[in-house]
Every structure is written in C-alpha cells, then in structure tokens.
Amino acid sequence: MKIKKPLPPFTMETALEKVQLAEDAWNSRDPQRVALAYTLDSEWRNRTEFINGRQEIINFLTRKWQKERNYKLRKELWGFRENRIAVRFEYEYQNQDNQWFRAYGNELWEFNAQGLMQKRYASINDLAISESERQI
Structure with missing residues (x-):
C-alpha cells in the first residue's frame, strides 16, 4: 500500500x-491528483452526497469542477488528535x-496508518456574492 506522508x-x-x-x-482542480490522498475504499459525506472509493471521488470532483468554475480554496486547521484532523474551509467559485459564490464549511478527516484519508465528512453552505x- 502506498504511503502518504506525513503519517x-x-x-x-x-x-x-x-x-x-x-x-x-x-x-490544482485535478481529480486524479486529489484522489491519490484517499484510500481505495474511502468513505465521504459531502453535503448530502455519499461517496465511496477513489473512482467515485474522481467522478464527483470531475462533476464538481465542471460546475464550479474559477474555484479557489483555503483550508485552516481547527484541531487534531492521533489519526484525525478537523478543518475549517472556505472557497469561492x-x-x-457567472454568479459568484463563497462556500463555508467544516471537514472531519480520519487517516489510516499509511497516511491516506479513509473518511471525510464535509458540511458546506453556499452564499451568493x-x-x-x-x-x-
């Protein structure tokens, strides 16, 4: 299994x-690159969508970035413990x-021993700007 430092x-x-x-x-808005950070059987909840595995991640991100143009993201560490990290984020698209939006949200991440994310739970709200x- 691939190792994705830091562990x-x-x-x-x-x-x-x-x-x-x-x-x-x-x-980078590259679904393939992003997906390599996740386990083959990674579990996601993104808004109301449930996604399982790398191929579904790639499919989801491909659709996302076709709809969300000029996407730019900032993430901020909110907390961590052992193999878990909590993140606050915002992005604009x-x-x-041609309507602009700012999305705000929180993510909960869980990693395996090889440093790949095995669970990602995201709650996101959009604001038209x-x-x-x-x-x-």
Whole structure:
C-alpha cells in the first residue's frame, strides 16, 4: 500500500502540513491528483452526497469542477488528535450563469496508518456574492 506522508499520529507541525497538502491538491482542480490522498475504499459525506472509493471521488470532483468554475480554496486547521484532523474551509467559485459564490464549511478527516484519508465528512453552505465581494 502506498504511503502518504506525513503519517499519524499527528503533531501540530504534521497536521498543518497535511492541511496545506490538501489545500494545494484541491486548488490544482485535478481529480486524479486529489484522489491519490484517499484510500481505495474511502468513505465521504459531502453535503448530502455519499461517496465511496477513489473512482467515485474522481467522478464527483470531475462533476464538481465542471460546475464550479474559477474555484479557489483555503483550508485552516481547527484541531487534531492521533489519526484525525478537523478543518475549517472556505472557497469561492463561479457557476455556469457567472454568479459568484463563497462556500463555508467544516471537514472531519480520519487517516489510516499509511497516511491516506479513509473518511471525510464535509458540511458546506453556499452564499451568493458579487464579484466585488470576492476575498480569495
């Protein structure tokens, strides 16, 4: 099985590194790259959608970034313990009608011993904004 450093149990330094690596990967908007951080049987809850496994992750992210154009994300470490990390995030995107949105949310992550995320639970809310209100 592939190893994805840093590995649990997390310290402040390694938890911050894991969050930054995730932010960088998601900002690439490359579903294949993002999916490599997850186990083959990873479990997600994203809003009201339940996703299982890397292929479903790739399919989900492909659809997401086709709809959410000009996507830009920031993640912030909120807490960590052993093999778990909590993150606060916000991102901005433009829909197909050129309306801008800012999405706010929280994620709970659980990692296996090889540093791959095996569970991701995300709660997300969207706020319509004008282009002049963009912050990211």
